[in-house]
Amino acid sequence: MEQNKELTASESLALISETLNNSRKDILRGSAKYFMLWGALLTATSLVIYLLWHLTGKPQWNFLWFAMPAIGYPLAALMGKYNKAMPQNEVSKMLSGVWRVFGAFAITLSAIAIFLVPMHVTLIIVIIMGLAECMSGVLLKNWPIIICGFLLGVGGAVFAMLVKGDAQLLIFTLGGALLLVTGSIMKLQYK
Amino acid sequence: MFPKLDPLLHSELRLAVMSILAGVDEADFTYLKKQTGATSGNLSVQIDKLTAAGYITVEKGFKGKMPRTTCRITPAGQEAFKQYVEALKEYLSASK
Numbered sequence: 001m002e003q004n005k006e007l008t009a010s011e012s013l014a015l016i017s018e019t020l021n022n023s024r025k026d027i028l029r030g031s032a033k034y035f036m037l038w039g040a041l042l043t044a045t046s047l048v049i050y051l052l053w054h055l056t057g058k059p060q061w062n063f064l065w066f067a068m069p070a071i072g073y074p075l076a077a078l079m080g081k082y083n084k085a086m087p088q089n090e091v092s093k094m095l096s097g098v099w100r101v102f103g104a105f106a107i108t109l110s111a112i113a114i115f116l117v118p119m120h121v122t123l124i125i126v127i128i129m130g131l132a133e134c135m136s137g138v139l140l141k142n143w144p145i146i147i148c149g150f151l152l153g154v155g156g157a158v159f160a161m162l163v164k165g166d167a168q169l170l171i172f173t174l175g176g177a178l179l180l181v182t183g184s185i186m187k188l189q190y191k
Numbered sequence: 192m193f194p195k196l197d198p199l200l201h202s203e204l205r206l207a208v209m210s211i212l213a214g215v216d217e218a219d220f221t222y223l224k225k226q227t228g229a230t231s232g233n234l235s236v237q238i239d240k241l242t243a244a245g246y247i248t249v250e251k252g253f254k255g256k257m258p259r260t261t262c263r264i265t266p267a268g269q270e271a272f273k274q275y276v277e278a279l280k281e282y283l284s285a286s287k
Contacts, residue, residue, distance in 0.1 A: 009282040012206060023210075087219070
């Protein structure tokens with residue numbers, strides 16, 4: 001890029017628009033890998049717990065859920081370290097905020113349900129997860145993600161009420177798969 | 192009468208740097224270099240000019256053991272960028 005190149009008015013506007021667009025795509029493509037990381041972790045964790053619970057008949061395997069943030073947050077931090085040059089824009093900050101809030105609610109409510117007040121934690125988490133997915137779709141202006149989030153929240157709530165025991169965990173396997181799909185859509189959308 | 196185009200922004204590389212910084216909180220030198228495709232020397236010179244005009248701020252520091260130069264657009268820079276875009280639009284609408 002030449003510093004002294006004379007630009008016409010239309011060339012200047014085209015340059016501004018192209019630069020802003022490229023930067024936006026770059027940043028959101030960078031966010032996609034966090035969706036894929038958490039999607040893969042959620043799918044794997046829910047399947048492992050489902051299988052262990054199903055095979056042994058012990059619901060205590062649910063304590064393994066706490067391994068997910070213990071593995072996920074350091075991995076996400078490591079990914080951020082290798083990606084240190086990537087700036088943040090308003091959309092990537094809001095996406096990160098939505099999922100951090102979801103994580104805080106999910107971990108706190110799970111801990112309360114286990115140690116203090118028993119509650120239907122699968123129902124609550126699947127609803128707020130669907131909501132977070134919907135919000136992500138709204139921020140990204142992407143209808144497939146909005147619809148996936150809505151179906152996960154509403155369908156997941158119905159599933160959680162109808163199905164009992166270890167089979168309930170499969171809704172989180174689907175949730176994890178949806179996060180992987182969201183990450184893939186973002187990679188394609190911002191190619 | 193058309194508004195005068197800000198000569199500081201009417202340069203390809205400086206305009207690209209300002210366009211990137213207008214859309215993000217902050218960006219480091221490596222990112223700006225990658226996005227603009229400019230050489231380090233050329234980019235440094237243009238960043239110095241934008242800093243001298245008060246359009247951006249530059250912070251030199253370290254992230255871990257690696258040196259890091261972070262650039263941010265200032266409110267004056269945001270305003271100048273906005274006025275520049277408005278002026279461009281006026282030029283274009285008059286030429287139609």
